[in-house]
Amino acid sequence: MSPTRRTTRRSLARRRVPRAAALALLLATATACANDVPEADWSRGLLPDHITEQAGVVQSLWNGAWIAALATGVVVIFLIVWAAIFHRKRRSKAELPPQVRYNLPIEMLYTLIPLVMVSVFFFFTARDSQTLTKVDGDAPVKVKVEAYQWSWRFTSTVNGRPLQPVAGMPVKDYKQGPQLVLPVNTKVEFDLSSDDVIHSFWVPEFLFKRDVIPGIPEDNPGRKFQINTLDKPGVYAGRCAELCGVDHSRMLFSVKLVPQAEFDQYIATNQAGSAQ
Structure with a gap:
């Protein structure tokens, strides 16, 4: 290795050290723990224990959203794995798979299901938002x-x-x-x-x-x-x-x-x- 190339690598290494130190300091600062962080629990979806009735509404909405998201993820992963395992077919490099223009039932399925899911999410979110923002005016x-x-x-x-x-x-x-x-x-x-x-x-x-x-x-x-x-x-x-x-x-x-x-x-x- 030539002396010039060796010197260049050393100079690059010197530049990277301060940058790495600055990045480490930034990450440490951004992730620093405060002394007022409430204890979370997996049974509550990592939310703190609530102290108001309205917070119970938020907890239910949070749990329902996670259940729906996890269920959707499980179904999607299952379909991907199922298609990858049971719909494989070895072909020569020159041979193309069958080309289809459209599949109306499948297209209707992947249009209607997300629409129904979004509508359900919107309904529960709008309902709970009204509960959380309701003000009776008679609070003692x-x-x-x-x-x-x-x-x-x-x-x-x-x-x-x-x-x-x-x-x-x-x-x-x-x-x-x-x-x-x-x-x-x-x-x-x-x-x-x-x-x-x-x-x-x-x-x-x-x-x-x-x-x-x-x-x-x-x-x-x-x-x-x-x-x-x-x-x-x-x-x-x-x-x-x-x-x-x-x-x-x-x-x-x-x-x-x-x-x-x-x-x-x-x-x-x-x-x-x-x-x-």
């Missing part, structure tokens, strides 16, 4: 969620009585962020607003998230949704799911579900205008 607990760069402000109203707003700053741990306290087994209505950029309100255990878009009027139903909390007390992590700026990853908060008696105590000590 209403929460105004204000998203801003880069944290949250929660202003709760319980049976018409306002509570002290809870606001936060960018944090590294969701437990240090603003905490929204809610009672179990209660209907809660959320009203989302933003004054700067698009954010996204997301609690993984809700199995639901909604963009917080600036400029939407208060009377627009698109900025509201409601949940019915289940009897699962605990502290659950929340975050912004829309890239919104330099501190997007630190836009963390928590939702604390408590029994009704504990929530009544929380109301008594956090009513707007009460002495602290």
Whole structure:
């Protein structure tokens, strides 16, 4: 090997090392684990355990979609293998297989079956979407969620009585962020607003998230949704799911579900205008 060629290879190797290191750093950053990732389970389709009635609708839709997709995949793979094994015929290189113009029954079959499948998927998706976006307006607990760069402000109203707003700053741990306290087994209505950029309100255990878009009027139903909390007390992590700026990853908060008696105590000590 000539010295010139050897030198060229060494220079290429030197260039690849920094590139490989940069790629490894990027992959490590992109796949880094957060400390607020809920535990998933195969029995739930790798979704976290839900804490609202509406999330049960999402879980059922998710499971049904996976069952339909896996069933379709099994049928397709079976047909491919069956055709490859039982419809083989050795021919000379010069001999062409029989040429057919069309097969009307098969063409109707592979047109109608996908049409029926898409129609079924659309029906269940549209039905469940209506359930998830339904707002009755009679929730005893209403929460105004204000998203801003880069944290949250929660202003709760319980049976018409306002509570002290809870606001936060960018944090590294969701437990240090603003905490929204809610009672179990209660209907809660959320009203989302933003004054700067698009954010996204997301609690993984809700199995639901909604963009917080600036400029939407208060009377627009698109900025509201409601949940019915289940009897699962605990502290659950929340975050912004829309890239919104330099501190997007630190836009963390928590939702604390408590029994009704504990929530009544929380109301008594956090009513707007009460002495602290």
